[in-house]
Amino acid sequence: xxxxxxxxxxxxxxxxxxxxxxxxxxxxxxxxxxxxxxxxxxxxxxxxxxxxxxxxxxxxxxxxxxxxxxxxxxxxxxxxxxxxxxxxxxxxxxxxxxxxxxxxxxxxxxxxxxxxxxxxxxxxxxxxxxxxxxxxxxxxxxxxxxxxxxxxxxxxxxxxxxxxxxxxxxxxxxxxxxxxxxxxxxxxxxxxxxxxxxxxxxxxxxxxxxxxxxxxxxxxxxxxxxxxxxxxxxxxxxxxxxxxxxxxxxxxxxxxxxxxxxxxxxxxxxxxxxxxxxxxxxxxxxxxxxxxxxxxxxxxxxxxxxxxxxxxxxxxxxxxxxxxxxxxxxxxxxxxxxxxxxxxxxxxxxxxxxxxxxxxxxxxxxxxxxxxxxxxxxxxxxxxxxxxxxxxxxxxxxxxxxxxxxxxxxxxxxxxxxxxxxxxxxxxxxxxxxxxxxxxxx
Amino acid sequence: xxxxxxxxxxxxxxxxxxxxxxxxxxxxxxxxxxxxxxxxxxxxxxxxxxxxxxxxxxxxxxxxxxxxxxxxxxxxxxxxxxxxxxxxxxxxxxxxxxxxxxxxxxxxxxxxxxxxxxxxxxxxxxxxxxxxxxxxxxxxxxxxxxxxxxxxxxxxxxxxxxxxxxxxxxxxxxxxxxxxxxxxxxxxxxxxxxxxxxxxxxxxxxxxxxxxxxxxxxxxxxxxxxxxxxxxxxxxxxxxxxx
Numbered sequence: 001x002x003x004x005x006x007x008x009x010x011x012x013x014x015x016x017x018x019x020x021x022x023x024x025x026x027x028x029x030x031x032x033x034x035x036x037x038x039x040x041x042x043x044x045x046x047x048x049x050x051x052x053x054x055x056x057x058x059x060x061x062x063x064x065x066x067x068x069x070x071x072x073x074x075x076x077x078x079x080x081x082x083x084x085x086x087x088x089x090x091x092x093x094x095x096x097x098x099x100x101x102x103x104x105x106x107x108x109x110x111x112x113x114x115x116x117x118x119x120x121x122x123x124x125x126x127x128x129x130x131x132x133x134x135x136x137x138x139x140x141x142x143x144x145x146x147x148x149x150x151x152x153x154x155x156x157x158x159x160x161x162x163x164x165x166x167x168x169x170x171x172x173x174x175x176x177x178x179x180x181x182x183x184x185x186x187x188x189x190x191x192x193x194x195x196x197x198x199x200x201x202x203x204x205x206x207x208x209x210x211x212x213x214x215x216x217x218x219x220x221x222x223x224x225x226x227x228x229x230x231x232x233x234x235x236x237x238x239x240x241x242x243x244x245x246x247x248x249x250x251x252x253x254x255x256x257x258x259x260x261x262x263x264x265x266x267x268x269x270x271x272x273x274x275x276x277x278x279x280x281x282x283x284x285x286x287x288x289x290x291x292x293x294x295x296x297x298x299x300x301x302x303x304x305x306x307x308x309x310x311x312x313x314x315x316x317x318x319x320x321x322x323x324x325x326x327x328x329x330x331x332x333x334x335x336x337x338x339x340x341x342x343x344x345x346x347x348x349x350x351x352x353x354x355x356x357x358x359x360x361x362x363x364x365x366x367x368x369x370x371x372x373x374x375x376x377x378x379x380x381x382x383x384x385x386x387x388x389x390x391x392x393x394x395x396x397x398x399x400x401x402x403x404x405x406x407x408x409x410x411x412x413x414x415x416x417x418x419x420x421x422x423x424x425x426x427x428x429x430x431x432x433x434x435x436x437x438x439x440x441x442x
Numbered sequence: 443x444x445x446x447x448x449x450x451x452x453x454x455x456x457x458x459x460x461x462x463x464x465x466x467x468x469x470x471x472x473x474x475x476x477x478x479x480x481x482x483x484x485x486x487x488x489x490x491x492x493x494x495x496x497x498x499x500x501x502x503x504x505x506x507x508x509x510x511x512x513x514x515x516x517x518x519x520x521x522x523x524x525x526x527x528x529x530x531x532x533x534x535x536x537x538x539x540x541x542x543x544x545x546x547x548x549x550x551x552x553x554x555x556x557x558x559x560x561x562x563x564x565x566x567x568x569x570x571x572x573x574x575x576x577x578x579x580x581x582x583x584x585x586x587x588x589x590x591x592x593x594x595x596x597x598x599x600x601x602x603x604x605x606x607x608x609x610x611x612x613x614x615x616x617x618x619x620x621x622x623x624x625x626x627x628x629x630x631x632x633x634x635x636x637x638x639x640x641x642x643x644x645x646x647x648x649x650x651x652x653x654x655x656x657x658x659x660x661x662x663x664x665x666x667x668x669x670x671x672x673x674x675x676x677x678x679x680x681x682x683x684x685x
Contacts, residue, residue, distance in 0.1 A: 135457075138458065138569075138588060139586065139588065142588060143588075144501075145503055146501070198461075199456055199459075199461075203453040204453070204454055204504065204507065209504070209506075354571075354680055355571055356586075356680070357571060357586040358636075359586060359630065362458075362462040362631070382672060383669075386673075388669075389635060389664075389665040389666060389669050392469075392663075393462070
């Protein structure tokens with residue numbers, strides 16, 4: 001009876017909420033108050049796939065959904081990104097019959113890495129994809145090992161873990177867990193024997209603290225590693241990118257399926273591979289998966305094309321407090337080899353909470369912009385002085401760097417002069433301050 | 443003129459861009475015509491020639507790797523301090539300077555024992571912006587901390603109180619530790635980048651140790667004072683809204 005009531009209330013609140021434009025967590029919150037163990041009582045589909053990790057969750061989940069739908073499966077997933085227990089409850093209950101049976105073949109969840117254990121106390125995924133653990137929003141997440149410790153209790157022994165073999169910390173989830181599938185990228189054109197980046201979170205073995213040895217790196221601490229002290233090492237992958245040519249935008253999965261990349265970045269390669277692994281484990285055939293992810297353009301729109309004066313511009317959405325997200329975009333600009341101006345905006349550090357914390361600027365490899373093609377670097381926003389100070393330590397000649405206090409001033413200057421390609425790197429929290437001043441291309 | 447800087451565990455105790463503390467100090471020294479010789483070391487550190495010894499913050503586990511070697515390194519560090527070397531430990535590196543660090547589960551690691559304080563880790567993290575009243579310079583210090591511990595028995599704190607942030611034992615309470623040329627604070631990240639007054643104080647101490655004449659006016663490097671002013675303004679605005 002309580003279950004019935006909770007489902008009715010949830011559906012009703014969701015209906016009213018939609019009319020007045022309210023978010024998706026409140027209905028679930030009420031349902032959980034009425035019937036705290038409702039997520040245990042509802043009958044869920046036979047496939048429950050959860051995705052967590054620091055970066056790439058949203059993109060990976062979107063591609064998994066596209067693959068499953070193309071194969072004819074009905075997929076229920078949290079497209080709005082409400083990934084804490086209340087949002088998950090809303091999603092499940094609004095897609096359930098009043099008798100408590102969820103419709104659909106697959107429940108697909110983007111799961112907040114810190115709160116997964118709250119949702120999975122009541123039910124557990126059949127497949128749990130963990131993409132990577134990086135430094136991300138340290139102001140609220142602590143650090144990658146802290147996040148690891150928060151995810152670990154959410155893992156049920158019956159769940160099949162789908163892990164990034166190339167991430168030494170993520171690989172630790174397999175210790176003492178029976179059902180594990182691995183995905184990874186073989187040595188390829190971007191692999192280096194030297195570590196690149198401002199910091200090295202793979203320097204020590206996450207299992208024992210010994211000095212880690214790498215055969216090669218793909219980026220940051222992702223690569224082929226072995227700890228001589230305890231033997232923790234990169235596992236053989238069940239799903240592999242067997243060749244990759246980023247410049248040509250081509251990769252091969254499992255030695256036979258060729259995929260073209262709409263966005264030529266190593267991070268996109270990992271997201272594609274994670275989606276491929278999940279699709280494969282859900283029984284989708286290779287041809288169907290390849291037809292979906294070949295040249296797949298993400299709907300979550302992190303790249304925006306626009307014009308500003310005589311310039312063509314590309315905004316690459318990054319995340320403040322996430323150096324890997326920044327490095328992704330800076331590498332993209334460097335690899336484009338186009339004469340360009342780069343604009344970096346740091347105005348509000350977060351949309352969700354207040355902080356004046358700028359230490360993360362020092363974790364970003366802004367030195368990637370120290371190349372001939374980058375003709376000018378424009379810095380702007382409230383924290384422009386912190387940015388300028390950081391850039392003083394990149395080796396980029398001072399005469400290439402121009403600072404403005406506001407986004408509007410920077411936009412006006414860019415509109416008035418120059419016709420070079422413009423690359424913009426900033427966060428969701430700041431990007432509209434520029435996009436409102438330019439002409440967007442569809 | 444040369445200053446030898448020993449950066450301890452730069453690969454593991456570098457969670458919040460702490461390497462920038464060493465970089466900015468070098469920049470200031472160079473602006474004064476002083477050569478900065480930066481040495482990096484871990485368990486095998488040689489403290490005998492160091493004028494300035496720095497360690498930044500790490501994860502709780504990585505701090506334990508440091509603590510595992512601390513007892514056998516303690517004598518070397520103590521001698522360096524007795525010779526007048528300046529020491530700055532930030533974030534949870536501060537905890538290692540004390541007598542011990544205990545995990546929330548009760549496991550105890552002895553520290554460098556340069557000070558008497560003891561630290562107990564907690565299950566909860568307390569991330570916080572910081573505005574601090576210094577015992578050594580006039581302007582408020584700004585920064586960020588992300589601690590999951592309580593430190594007791596730091597008799598001579600570096601900051602007498604915090605208008606934002608968690609002190610050694612409680613919110614807004616006294617924070618850090620200072621004794622002679624030994625400085626420690628749980629403020630993480632590039633604290634010297636964010637607080638040019640603190641950098642200037644360290645420069646004066648280093649010059650004094652070397653018996654060099656301290657210039658009346660220390661160099662002001664681009665953007666540092668402006669960045670500090672913006673952060674202080676933003677954080678003060680926050681205090682206003684909260685209080």
